Every structure is written in C-alpha cells, then in structure tokens.
Amino acid sequence: MKVSIVDDNELMRENIAKRISATNDIQVVGVFADGQYLLDYLETCNSEDLPDVILMDIEMPTNGIYTTGIVKSKFTSIDIIMLTVFDDDNTIYEAIKAGALGYLLKEEPSETIIKAIQDIKNGGSIISPSIARKIIRFVATPEQSKKSKPAENPLTKREVEILGLISNGHTNPQIAEKLFISYETVRKHVRNIYEKLQVSNRTSAAKRAIDNRWLPE
Amino acid sequence: MKVSIVDDNELMRENIAKRISATNDIQVVGVFADGQYLLDYLETCNSEDLPDVILMDIEMPTNGIYTTGIVKSKFTSIDIIMLTVFDDDNTIYEAIKAGALGYLLKEEPSETIIKAIQDIKNGGSIISPSIARKIIRFVATPEQSKKSKPAENPLTKREVEILGLISNGHTNPQIAEKLFISYETVRKHVRNIYEKLQVSNRTSAAKRAIDNRWLPE
DNA sequence: GACACAATACTCCAATTGAGGTATTTTAGG
DNA sequence: CCTAAAATACCTCAATTGGAGTATTGTGTC
Known part of the structure; x- marks a missing residue:
C-alpha cells in the first residue's frame, strides 16, 4: 500500500516515514513539507502511481484542511488521515468536512498509525480517543442549539x-x-x-x- | 473502576464479564439481561455504589438506546459504551443522541473493550473503525443535503x-x-x-x- | 441586427391588510 | 368566588396588496 506524508516539520515526517515503512505492506511513496508540494506531485503522477493513503499535517503554508479538500475533489480514490496536534472542535469539524476519513494525534504510537492506514482501505476509520469524544459530542448536539438560542416567545x-x-x-x-x-x-x-x-x-x-x-x- | 453489563444473551454477558474482569482495575458490579433490570438496580443503589461505566447491548425488551437515555438523564456521572452487533446509520445516530460515549461492535477483542472502559473515564471515546467511518460520513454530510433537495429556482x-x-x-x-x-x-x-x-x-x-x-x- | 427576455414604469379596480377602537364570553389561577 | 388574561366578535378608515392590462428600455445571444 502506497502512503504519502505531508508535514512541515522535517524531523517529524522522516520519523513517521521510518516508523511506518517498517511494516511490509506499507510503502512510503512521497514525503512533502507542504500541501502545495503534494498537490504538485499528484498532478505529475500516473494514476497507478498515486498514493492510496495520505497522512496529513494541518499547520503548513498551504494548510492541510485546504489541501485535503483539493485532493479529495481531484483524486477521489485517495484516502486522507489527519495527523496533527490540533484538537479543537472547529479544526476537527473542518477536516472532516474537507474529506478526512481518519484523525490521529501525533502522540499516537506507531502501531496505531499503521492500523489506521490498514483499516482505512478496509472501510474503517481510526480516530484518537479524545478526538472521537469531541466528534460524538458534536453529533449528540441537537441541531438548533448549535445556532443562537431563540428568544423567549411572548405569544399565547x-x-x-x-x-x-x-x-x-x-x-x-x-x-x-x-x-x-x-x-x-x-x-x-x-x-x-x-x-x-x-x-x-x-x-x-x-x-x-x-x-x-x-x-x- | 465499577462496570455493569446489559445484554439479553446470557452467554454473551457472562463471557464479557469474565474477559474484562481479568483486568485488575476493572470490577464487574452488575450483569443484567434487560435495560429495565439495570434501571431497577440503579434506583436501589447508593450513589457510591453506582457503576462508573455501563456496557450496553441494544436489542432487548427494554432497548439499549432508550435505557441509555434514561440512565444519562438520571445518573449523569455514568458513562455508557454501546456494545452491539448493530451498525446501521440510524442506530448509531440514535445511540449517540441518547448519550452513548463509546460504540463497539461485539467482534472487538477483549483488549479493545478494556481500553474503551479505561479511556472513557479519561475523556476519550473508543469507536469501532467501521462505526467511526459512518459517524465521519455523517458529520461530513452538509446540513441541507440531509433534507430533501431544493426545487429548481425559476426566478431571475x-x-x-x-x-x-x-x-x-x-x-x-x-x-x-x-x-x-x-x-x-x-x-x-x-x-x-x-x-x-x-x-x-x-x-x-x-x-x-x-x-x-x-x-x- | 434580430429576437427573446429581463427590467423598468404606468393605470385601474377590488380585496386584503394594518391601525384604531369597544365589548362579551371563556379559561385559568389565587 | 373573583379576577386577570385570553379568546371571541364587531366597527371604521386608510394603506397596502393582488390581479389585469400595456409599453418602453436594456441586455445578452445566436
């Protein structure tokens, strides 16, 4: 399975690449420091060379959420897992809206990242527990209370x-x-x-x- | 940590109880064949004897989603993990709405169930990958497309x-x-x-x- | 340049609506 | 039982709205 990594921190992306490529069904086919570099690369790819999965950081000049949206619209077969330190509600929500199918915090051990890559092509999604909790809260929130609270009704x-x-x-x-x-x-x-x-x-x-x-x- | 189990299949609930109680920070304090039996039990409990976490099946005479709603409204400190074979969108959605904070399929190994119980009290949520995928799809779906598609606008x-x-x-x-x-x-x-x-x-x-x-x- | 369509503007008439009242009967609470 | 609020009903007058026309001036497209 071909995996690309996008992260603006060089140590981090090389580290992740090394850790996951130890698994024999995972092959790292591209490591990029910015979303734009990934997009440029994908444009030059033959379709059989496209990665199956992308591990995507968020904080970059061409940010990961925007990049995710572009990738999902142009290359529908590629699945994207966010791999980031951000855990605020809005970032999570926007990432999912953009098309991310997995969401992991960077603190996760290698095995979890590897399992996420394998599961995602199997129709599953791996989400870090603290992120999963926030998503559940989001789903559980009634539609209307996400908006402003209604005024008191003075009518009979x-x-x-x-x-x-x-x-x-x-x-x-x-x-x-x-x-x-x-x-x-x-x-x-x-x-x-x-x-x-x-x-x-x-x-x-x-x-x-x-x-x-x-x-x- | 005190855990209760609700499942109408006797073999299943005893099996789960045995598997998770092997862990030394987990103590099974109640095993019930129906949601109503659980509710009856909770009513008789001193607050210090209440379980911390409940593993909840869905298909029972007093169903697990309904039971979850009652438990969450009366005993806010109890966290509930759904443990079921149901994986249809609506069941998942209703369970979360009712207040479930975790959602596991019965096929999950013991370690996953145990990790789910431990994580949930730590502010995390463990969700089976195939369920997580469906929840992500739900969140990613634009609000309006959940409703009927708008008619074509004939106006200038x-x-x-x-x-x-x-x-x-x-x-x-x-x-x-x-x-x-x-x-x-x-x-x-x-x-x-x-x-x-x-x-x-x-x-x-x-x-x-x-x-x-x-x-x- | 012809042609369709949109946008503009007007007239006339009838129905509905908005604003101001007053007044009686029910309903709900103390 | 008494009272306040709600629901009911009616009157008048002016403004707005709705329905039916006709006509001129852009605007864009083939």
Whole structure:
C-alpha cells in the first residue's frame, strides 16, 4: 500500500516515514513539507502511481484542511488521515468536512498509525480517543442549539397557532375558516401578535416565528 | 473502576464479564439481561455504589438506546459504551443522541473493550473503525443535503433580490426605495414572482424561498 | 441586427391588510 | 368566588396588496 506524508516539520515526517515503512505492506511513496508540494506531485503522477493513503499535517503554508479538500475533489480514490496536534472542535469539524476519513494525534504510537492506514482501505476509520469524544459530542448536539438560542416567545397558544398559519401563507379569511372563528377575530389576534412582536406586517411576523423556532415542525 | 453489563444473551454477558474482569482495575458490579433490570438496580443503589461505566447491548425488551437515555438523564456521572452487533446509520445516530460515549461492535477483542472502559473515564471515546467511518460520513454530510433537495429556482436575479427583501418583511414602498426603482415596478416584479411560483401572497412566496434555500444566508 | 427576455414604469379596480377602537364570553389561577 | 388574561366578535378608515392590462428600455445571444 502506497502512503504519502505531508508535514512541515522535517524531523517529524522522516520519523513517521521510518516508523511506518517498517511494516511490509506499507510503502512510503512521497514525503512533502507542504500541501502545495503534494498537490504538485499528484498532478505529475500516473494514476497507478498515486498514493492510496495520505497522512496529513494541518499547520503548513498551504494548510492541510485546504489541501485535503483539493485532493479529495481531484483524486477521489485517495484516502486522507489527519495527523496533527490540533484538537479543537472547529479544526476537527473542518477536516472532516474537507474529506478526512481518519484523525490521529501525533502522540499516537506507531502501531496505531499503521492500523489506521490498514483499516482505512478496509472501510474503517481510526480516530484518537479524545478526538472521537469531541466528534460524538458534536453529533449528540441537537441541531438548533448549535445556532443562537431563540428568544423567549411572548405569544399565547392561540396566537402561535395563528402565526403558524400565517407562516404557511394562509390569508385571514382562510385562517378564520380553518379555526372556526370569525374573520374579525383573526384580525384582532393578528394585530395583537404584531404589537407583541413590534412588527407591522405578516411576513415580518412569520420570519420572527421561523427564526426563533416558535412553530412546531 | 465499577462496570455493569446489559445484554439479553446470557452467554454473551457472562463471557464479557469474565474477559474484562481479568483486568485488575476493572470490577464487574452488575450483569443484567434487560435495560429495565439495570434501571431497577440503579434506583436501589447508593450513589457510591453506582457503576462508573455501563456496557450496553441494544436489542432487548427494554432497548439499549432508550435505557441509555434514561440512565444519562438520571445518573449523569455514568458513562455508557454501546456494545452491539448493530451498525446501521440510524442506530448509531440514535445511540449517540441518547448519550452513548463509546460504540463497539461485539467482534472487538477483549483488549479493545478494556481500553474503551479505561479511556472513557479519561475523556476519550473508543469507536469501532467501521462505526467511526459512518459517524465521519455523517458529520461530513452538509446540513441541507440531509433534507430533501431544493426545487429548481425559476426566478431571475432581480426577482430573487426582491423576494429576499419580501422575506425580510419589507413592504413594496420600502423595496422600491432600497432598490432605487419605482413602486409600480416593484409591484410588477412581485406579481411576476407570484405567477412563477403559483402563489398569491408574499408570505407564501417567502416561505417557498426559504424552504428551497433560494436566498443567500 | 434580430429576437427573446429581463427590467423598468404606468393605470385601474377590488380585496386584503394594518391601525384604531369597544365589548362579551371563556379559561385559568389565587 | 373573583379576577386577570385570553379568546371571541364587531366597527371604521386608510394603506397596502393582488390581479389585469400595456409599453418602453436594456441586455445578452445566436
């Protein structure tokens, strides 16, 4: 299996290369100090010479996340494992979005890196435990709480109900019919809604309701 | 470290118990055939006797995902590792949502299970490689493509611009002023929008625009 | 340069909406 | 039981909106 390594620290990349090439089914076919050097190299490669797996550092002039995105878009068969010291949520998230299939901290022992390379071509992903925990937390976080917290809803139950119908594009006569109340009553509710929300038309009110997730899905 | 095991297969749970209790910092303090039995046990426990970690199977009368949710809500200090044969996306996702911090397939060797138990109290998570791959794919999937694909946008650039202002609650006179065009022209655009979208009021039009993500964020 | 389409602008009419009231009946809590 | 809030209902007037036209001026493409 052909593996390339990208890391701006010379000692580190040579060290990793030596450690993993001791395994007989792994062959290091390229060691680069920057993402751009890797990209240049890949462009010159015959497809049969392309690496199967790339171990990618992040902090480089042409950074590893950007490089990962380019590699995955141009060479879909190459799998990428991030090998870095970064463990903040955003870096992890961006790396995965860019297409990384594994994420290891540099502190991992050689056997783990080697297992990651082998597993990745088998459809598996190896992730350092502390990184895995952060990814799990990310998945467990409800969609809406990732965004800003909604404002408190000052409306009554009936008002929310009517605002929901407004948001769906219903007119006042349609709402009256649907709720079995008079047209004038609907209008009164609507005006009360406007006053509470400090708006003066139904589209603004609908926007507030949607933005704040006041309406049931 | 105190570990409990929940699995409806007697052979399996005894087997796991024997394998992990060979490690001297792990002590099996409860083995249950169903989630409900575990919950009953936890209720009777003094807090100092509660397990630190639970290995949880999924397929049981009181299923493991439900049980996980209850345990995490009542006993926040207990960490839960799923130990199961299920590897479908939805089961994994639901387990994580319920609060599982680790996810292992039953095929994993004893050392991996033991390492998972030790790591979890250290702030790490161990996930079987094939499961990890699926979680990574999940995180990498763009938010919107998890939902239905948006319809093709039949509107012109100017129409989209105006629909955007409508969606923000602007009136036609306000839009006219903002775009330096006449009020009557705005109304013409708006009517063209309605015709193309087959709607007859601005709130419906705004809803379509938002639902289909036609507007820039 | 011809042609389609987008963008601009206007008129007229009817329906809906927004803003200001008042008033009665339910509902929920103390 | 009493009271406050919510829900109901109605009136009036002005502004905005929606629907139906017509017409002129870019703009880009073949």
